Amino acid sequence: MGEIHWADVVAKKLLERDNKHRIATGISPSGHIHMGNLREMLTADAIRRALIDANGEAEIIFIADTFDPLRRRYPFLPQEYENYVGMPLSEIPDPEGCHKNYSDHFLTPFLESLEILGIDVTLKKADEMYKEGKYNEAIKISFEKRKKIIEILREVTGRDVDDNWYPYMAICKKCGKMNTTKVVDYDDSWIYYECNCGYEGKASYNGGGKLTWRVDWAARWWILNISCEPFGKDHAAAGGSYDTGKRFAKEVFGIDPPFPVVYEWINLKGVGAMKSSKGIVIPVRDMVDVLPPEIVRYIIIKVKPERHIEFDPGISLLDLIDEFERALKLKDRAVELSMVKEVEYSDVSFRHLVIVGQIANWDVEKALEILQRTGYKIDEVVKKDVERRMSYAKKWLEKFAPDKIKFEVIKDVDKIKLEFNEKEREFLKSYANKLHKDMNPEKIHTLVYEVAKDVTIKPSKAFQAIYKAILGKTFGPRVGYFIKSLGIEWVKDRFYSIYEKN
Numbered sequence: 001m002g003e004i005h006w007a008d009v010v011a012k013k014l015l016e017r018d019n020k021h022r023i024a025t026g027i028s029p030s031g032h033i034h035m036g037n038l039r040e041m042l043t044a045d046a047i048r049r050a051l052i053d054a055n056g057e058a059e060i061i062f063i064a065d066t067f068d069p070l071r072r073r074y075p076f077l078p079q080e081y082e083n084y085v086g087m088p089l090s091e092i093p094d095p096e097g098c099h100k101n102y103s104d105h106f107l108t109p110f111l112e113s114l115e116i117l118g119i120d121v122t123l124k125k126a127d128e129m130y131k132e133g134k135y136n137e138a139i140k141i142s143f144e145k146r147k148k149i150i151e152i153l154r155e156v157t158g159r160d161v162d163d164n165w166y167p168y169m170a171i172c173k174k175c176g177k178m179n180t181t182k183v184v185d186y187d188d189s190w191i192y193y194e195c196n197c198g199y200e201g202k203a204s205y206n207g208g209g210k211l212t213w214r215v216d217w218a219a220r221w222w223i224l225n226i227s228c229e230p231f232g233k234d235h236a237a238a239g240g241s242y243d244t245g246k247r248f249a250k251e252v253f254g255i256d257p258p259f260p261v262v263y264e265w266i267n268l269k270g271v272g273a274m275k276s277s278k279g280i281v282i283p284v285r286d287m288v289d290v291l292p293p294e295i296v297r298y299i300i301i302k303v304k305p306e307r308h309i310e311f312d313p314g315i316s317l318l319d320l321i322d323e324f325e326r327a328l329k330l331k332d333r334a335v336e337l338s339m340v341k342e343v344e345y346s347d348v349s350f351r352h353l354v355i356v357g358q359i360a361n362w363d364v365e366k367a368l369e370i371l372q373r374t375g376y377k378i379d380e381v382v383k384k385d386v387e388r389r390m391s392y393a394k395k396w397l398e399k400f401a402p403d404k405i406k407f408e409v410i411k412d413v414d415k416i417k418l419e420f421n422e423k424e425r426e427f428l429k430s431y432a433n434k435l436h437k438d439m440n441p442e443k444i445h446t447l448v449y450e451v452a453k454d455v456t457i458k459p460s461k462a463f464q465a466i467y468k469a470i471l472g473k474t475f476g477p478r479v480g481y482f483i484k485s486l487g488i489e490w491v492k493d494r495f496y497s498i499y500e501k502n
């Protein structure tokens with residue numbers, strides 16, 4: 001018996017507290033939402049599924065922090081966005097003009113990804129929650145108990161907090177910024193503030209501003225009745241926002257803080273351009289276009305949240321997919337928690353589809369023919385599975401695979417202008433003479449050595465001649481399987497015509 005999966009461990013602890021759970025996630029849509037952010041959602045989703053599998057009830061509330069201020073002008077933003085720094089994301093125009101506002105621009109593709117990944121969430125946009133008055137009560141409580149809040153902040157963070165401070169950022173009516181204002185007073189209807197721009201005004205409880213992050217976090221636990229929340233390790237540091245949040249929950253809002261699940265970062269490696277230009281990330285939306293959703297889920301779900309993930313979308317991803325396919329046969333729990341819908345896997349590995357797809361020039365019918373020729377039994381499951389996963393294999397190959405595994409069968413023999421010397425021509429002809437359609441891949445492979453010996457050419461040169469004659473380059477997939485896949489007759493014809501032409 002293997003170790004109990006981490007999500008089942010968390011679910012067990014949660015069920016000891018209650019049978020019904022609301023798991024919160026929160027992401028600030030200030031830029032492309034990347035794989036690191038996805039860990040938050042998938043950690044929550046694995047726990048949700050584990051709770052349901054253990055007969056509990058669970059749902060995920062995804063709070064999009066659309067009311068956070070823009071912290072700085074990110075490298076991907078045009079110069080004029082300098083003017084929007086300090087304004088709430090929901091009140092800033094879409095940098096590309098295609099959505100209602102800045103936050104929707106980054107949030108929309110992420111929501112599509114969640115759908116594809118089978119992560120079912122109830123979405124709450126922070127700006128709408130404030131504007132609809134959902135926070136009004138929490139704001140009033142925070143103001144009434146602000147002495148307590150100040151005391152907790154001082155004790156937990158060691159920060160020097162001014163006695164006149166309010167845990168609230170009003171949006172200045174004149175300059176639109178929320179990080180330049182200071183609350184000076186409040187009554188039942190209004191929050192009074194002064195801004196660095198010189199303006200003095202009053203903000204409405206309904207969306208005139210927002211609670212500062214640490215207090216906002218605890219407030220939403222109370223408002224939304226949250227019982228569990230995964231969050232990044234930065235929030236879990238000593239004196240960090242969970243430490244203050246715990247105390248705000250108890251001492252300000254009178255609730256228990258949610259069960260914390262702290263997760264580590266995901267580092268991206270192996271992709272040339274991304275390595276060199278720091279700050280560039282793979283948006284989740286791009287990732288789910290290239291990889292089957294169950295693989296994207298597995299990358300994250302198989303690893304305990306407290307361990308960091310070194311993510312390499314390049315060649316080593318094939319090892320990870322091999323591992324997934326082996327684990328699938330063993331009914332592994334991480335795989336079970338990663339499957340999105342009723343997809344049936346065939347015996348054809350993803351690694352193999354990368355090769356077959358290239359030989360077949362990504363034509364599904366041809367690929368199935370090749371698989372049949374090389375010993376696979378083709379039924380409806382195989383057909384559906386090959387069609388689905390081969391399209392991912394193609395996209396992965398184009399986007400992330402190194403050139404050394406890419407090839408293309410040259411259809412027109414006249415296009416092979418490479419020079420073949422006398423020995424190579426002799427080898428190709430003798431090899432073609434001995435190739436027989438009943439040979440299996442292993443026999444086809446060993447035949448290279450036998451014929452090379454006969455015509456006294458080095459085996460390495462013999463292999464190169466084969467690749468040159470088919471691909472126009474000196475390397476390719478394993479010869480036995482490759483020739484079998486292409487069809488023995490086709491290969492014989494090719495080698496004879498090279499012999500005659502050169």
Ligand SMILES: [Zn+2]
Pocket residue numbers: 094095096097098099104105
């Ligand atoms: Zn847009």
Ligand SMILES: [Zn+2]
Pocket residue numbers: 172173174175176177180195196197198199
């Ligand atoms: Zn102002």
